[in-house]
Amino acid sequence: xxxxxxxxxxxxxxxxxxxxxxxxxxxxxxxxxxxxxxxxxxxxxxxxxxxxxxxxxxxxxxxxxxxxxxxxxxxxxxxxxxxxxxxxxxxxxxxxxxxxxxxxxxxxxxxxxxxxxxxxxxxxxxxxxxxxxxxxxxxxxxxxxxxxxxxxxxxxxxxxxxxxxxxxxxxxxxxxxxxxxxxxxxxxxxxxxxxxxxxxxxxxxxxxxxxxxxxxxxxxxxxxxxxxxxxxxxxxxxxxxxx
Amino acid sequence: xxxxxxxxxxxxxxxxxxxxxxxxxxxxxxxxxxxxxxxxxxxxxxxxxxxxxxxxxxxxxxxxxxxxxxxxxxxxxxxxxxxxxxxxxxxxxxxxxxxxxxxxxxxxxxxxxxxxxxxxxxxxxxxxxxxxxxxxxxxxxxxxxxxxxxxxxxxxxxxxxxxxxxxxxxxxxxxxxxxxxxxxxxxxxxxxxxxxxxxxxxxxxxxxxxxxxxxxxxxxxxxxxxxxxxxxxxxxxxxxxxxxxxxxxxxxxxxxxxxxxxxxxxxxxxxxxxxxxxxxxxxxxxxxxxxxxxxxxxxxxxxxxxxxxxxxxxxxxxxxxxxxxxxxxxxxxxxxxxxxxxxxxxxxx
Numbered sequence: 236x237x238x239x240x241x242x243x244x245x246x247x248x249x250x251x252x253x254x255x256x257x258x259x260x261x262x263x264x265x266x267x268x269x270x271x272x273x274x275x276x277x278x279x280x281x282x283x284x285x286x287x288x289x290x291x292x293x294x295x296x297x298x299x300x301x302x303x304x305x306x307x308x309x310x311x312x313x314x315x316x317x318x319x320x321x322x323x324x325x326x327x328x329x330x331x332x333x334x335x336x337x338x339x340x341x342x343x344x345x346x347x348x349x350x351x352x353x354x355x356x357x358x359x360x361x362x363x364x365x366x367x368x369x370x371x372x373x374x375x376x377x378x379x380x381x382x383x384x385x386x387x388x389x390x391x392x393x394x395x396x397x398x399x400x401x402x403x404x405x406x407x408x409x410x411x412x413x414x415x416x417x418x419x420x421x422x423x424x425x426x427x428x429x430x431x432x433x434x435x436x437x438x439x440x441x442x443x444x445x446x447x448x449x450x451x452x453x454x455x456x457x458x459x460x461x462x463x464x465x466x467x468x469x470x471x472x473x474x475x476x477x478x
Numbered sequence: 479x480x481x482x483x484x485x486x487x488x489x490x491x492x493x494x495x496x497x498x499x500x501x502x503x504x505x506x507x508x509x510x511x512x513x514x515x516x517x518x519x520x521x522x523x524x525x526x527x528x529x530x531x532x533x534x535x536x537x538x539x540x541x542x543x544x545x546x547x548x549x550x551x552x553x554x555x556x557x558x559x560x561x562x563x564x565x566x567x568x569x570x571x572x573x574x575x576x577x578x579x580x581x582x583x584x585x586x587x588x589x590x591x592x593x594x595x596x597x598x599x600x601x602x603x604x605x606x607x608x609x610x611x612x613x614x615x616x617x618x619x620x621x622x623x624x625x626x627x628x629x630x631x632x633x634x635x636x637x638x639x640x641x642x643x644x645x646x647x648x649x650x651x652x653x654x655x656x657x658x659x660x661x662x663x664x665x666x667x668x669x670x671x672x673x674x675x676x677x678x679x680x681x682x683x684x685x686x687x688x689x690x691x692x693x694x695x696x697x698x699x700x701x702x703x704x705x706x707x708x709x710x711x712x713x714x715x716x717x718x719x720x721x722x723x724x725x726x727x728x729x730x731x732x733x734x735x736x737x738x739x740x741x742x743x744x745x746x747x748x749x750x751x752x753x754x755x756x757x758x759x760x761x762x763x764x765x766x767x768x769x770x771x772x773x774x775x776x777x778x779x780x781x782x783x784x785x786x787x788x789x790x791x792x793x794x795x796x797x798x799x800x801x802x803x804x805x806x807x808x809x810x811x812x813x814x815x816x817x818x819x820x821x822x823x824x825x826x827x
Contacts, residue, residue: 310612
């Protein structure tokens, strides 16, 4: 069902920007009509790859105590969720491709196709990094119920709202004031959606692109270490109540 | 290799001076107090296990008994690696449980009456196949174990039914299969017959007995079902308030903790039964038979008094039934104090 919601969201954003760019010569915030619409359409695919996730259920799994089943088995809890996460992305990707084709025929926008192989490869790299960063973010947040079992839903929801806003899911981040942008660029969030799409659209120079990928790697490392330390601390204080 | 070390290595489970403290956050009722507990949480530490020690050999089937909240489940959770103890030494099959090494986890299983691992929306066979992959069982081993287990528990026809459509008893038996597919050497059973009807209980009990014998598996069982304990466990460990009160043979438990003896009488003619109340507690009257409970230490005197003053055809003095003793264990009536008080009195006799 959330895919239907997704479709409506896309419609909404599409028509909003379509109206703004009613005059096709107009350039707003450095986007012409074609690139803005490609951004919106690219969002469908990139969202399906990055933001569709199973790891947001980790918190519930822990607070309900279902985690016990997995702790008793000779498998890694992190890898278990990563696998579920990836398979969920696979399913979502299939739907997203289908939707994109459908919307393409309904809305008939003119697309911007990136031809530069190097940029496409960088795009792919940034997507993989984004997937892993997002997984680690959700997973680590999902471990909070080890200490505060009742927080499972609220904290994941807060996370989703922040991600939605700061990742560029609603609007391209470069329409924000430069000072705000430079702060956001230190967080892991823009590297989830906005940054990969910028690479695809060819809107960033090589230097900024390399810096962005570097920052992503840095965040990946930091989040990995954070996740591990939280995991082991969590297991120690886990009380496995009730069950 | 020293003899001492060898002896230790042969023990399947070693627990020494195990202590587990829990921290709880107290919440009082009302909105104001809810806010207060967020701002300044009041933490309370409770000791779930104080300094318990025991060892278990391979192939033993042990009953763990005690009232609710005694620390039974906590002990099982520590032994299966779910909880970190506060202090103490624990070893299962030569491993430290909470390291959760794959080689360790492949040899154990924890079955809890109120826990389910079967995927609710899928038929049970899907979960079982997932477990086959997780435990890295070959197809032939998987088939063999599965056939054996489904035959024993009589659930072969249910494997392809969606789990949500099964009854509790059917589901519990399938849960058992999912937990035993990898033939664990050590099995922790927490209330395995919870919520089952009498027939299903018996099936599960027979199965546990059989599994223990066939695979030389070490089993620890907790249950509030007396039949489970009497049928299955030879040795019991009584635990209350985090302390071990008794560890030994089930018969010994009765000898040590029975406060009363039971006198069975057959009267030869009608008599005034009311007078009997002065001697002991009348438990059942079914004339000409009367069953009487008397304090252990005066049983002999009571019996001779009855013989002198009543027209008795037959009289037997028996131990308090196991059920009654276990019932008192569950009620938490058996305490260390009682044990200390009881012994000197018994020697007075």
